[in-house]
Amino acid sequence: MGKDISNTTHTFLFCDGGSCQKAGSEKVIRAARAYLRNNNHWNTTHTIKTRCNGRCEDAPTCIVSSGEFWYKELTSDKIVPIVKSHIDNNLPVEADLLYQNKWDALKSNKEIAPFKPKPFELKNDKELGECYITKGFSSDQYLYPLFLFLLENPKGVTLKMYQQNAIPFTEITAVNYAKTYTLELETATDCISLTIAGVPKDNKELQQSKISSTEYFYQKNLKQTGIRFKNKFGEVLGIIKFDSIENLAWKYCTKIQLQNTSQDLTSL
Ligand code: FES
Known part of the structure; x- marks a missing residue:
């Protein structure tokens, strides 16, 4: 009882x-x-x-x-x-x-300033060439909402996972996050798995597939925006590309995922 x-x-x-x-x-x-x-x-x-x-x-x-x-x-x-x-x-x-309730502020003795993404920086990247790039958040509290948003707003969005063919996001029919570590993107014929939750330190396989770095980039010459996912060893796990800087999902990324901390790239 x-x-x-x-x-x-x-x-x-x-x-x-x-x-x-x-x-x-x-x-x-x-x-x-x-x-x-x-x-x-x-x-x-x-x-x-x-x-x-x-x-x-x-x-x-x-x-x-x-x-x-x-x-x-x-x-x-x-x-x-x-x-x-x-x-x-x-x-x-x-x-x-x-x-x-109703206090204006917290009374903490150890306040830590919240982490904010840095503004885009111009870099010469090994794979992307000259591009503006910044890091976003890689916890599942950011990545799951990101993929849900892309499911609902797939227009002009393409996903390419490592050693797989690129697919338009319009082919994704469901985003499931029911497993302990893994987010699943379903298509009519396939299921793409992404490791997005914190994984045990002694599990090399999970460490290797876990998204530990999420970079947002803008290749000015190509007018190409996108997101690159890497594991903690710096290996690329996948890339999302947006068809333009005006793409709705890219705008969502700069506003919600990057918390508006970056400058307006259209002015660069
Ligand atoms: S506040 Fe208790 S673990 Fe974070």
């Missing part, structure tokens, strides 16, 4: 992602749960372990609901007064807060 959560007054969402684990989250969670058990709050509260909350620099973190209270740099000593304060007085412990 699962827990009856209809009586829950407070929910504590403890981050159990990699950075928080390294910073001692398990001790924090155990201390909070022991306090709740021993003080007869077990049946009216709920604790949940979550994956990364996106604030690794403030690890270990926890979110308290109801309300929206984010805590930072927790320890087993800090968490008990926090849990107590919410349950007994419905008040946060301000000194340990990272953020609460």
Whole structure:
């Protein structure tokens, strides 16, 4: 029988992602749960372990609901007064807060500036020749949305994977991301696999197929724009080309994937 959560007054969402684990989250969670058990709050509260909350620099973190209270740099000593304060007085412990609803800004002691793609740079590339080039993001949180967008906006887009024939993106009928590491692009007769999730360090085969570098390029002489995917060893895994600098999918790439950080290439 699962827990009856209809009586829950407070929910504590403890981050159990990699950075928080390294910073001692398990001790924090155990201390909070022991306090709740021993003080007869077990049946009216709920604790949940979550994956990364996106604030690794403030690890270990926890979110308290109801309300929206984010805590930072927790320890087993800090968490008990926090849990107590919410349950007994419905008040946060301000000194340990990272953020609460309606604050203008976070109160982090270790703020790390978010990574932004650099502007296009003119380079002489071994395969592409003279071209403007920049690096985008290669995590599945960017690549899966990219391929979904291309599925819906395939006009003028061509895909060429290493040692395979180029195919127009209009031939892709589905983009599936149901496997652990692999995104699948389906055509009527084929299935193209791309490794886009983080892969184990000791699996050479997966390391070799994993997209670790995503470069956006513009070959001014050819008026050609595209994306080149490489693995961590610098080997090319595939290339996407767009039929013009005005192509809708290319414009999406500069706006969403490159976050508008690059200059307008049409003016170059
Ligand atoms: S692992 Fe906890 S915030 Fe990232």
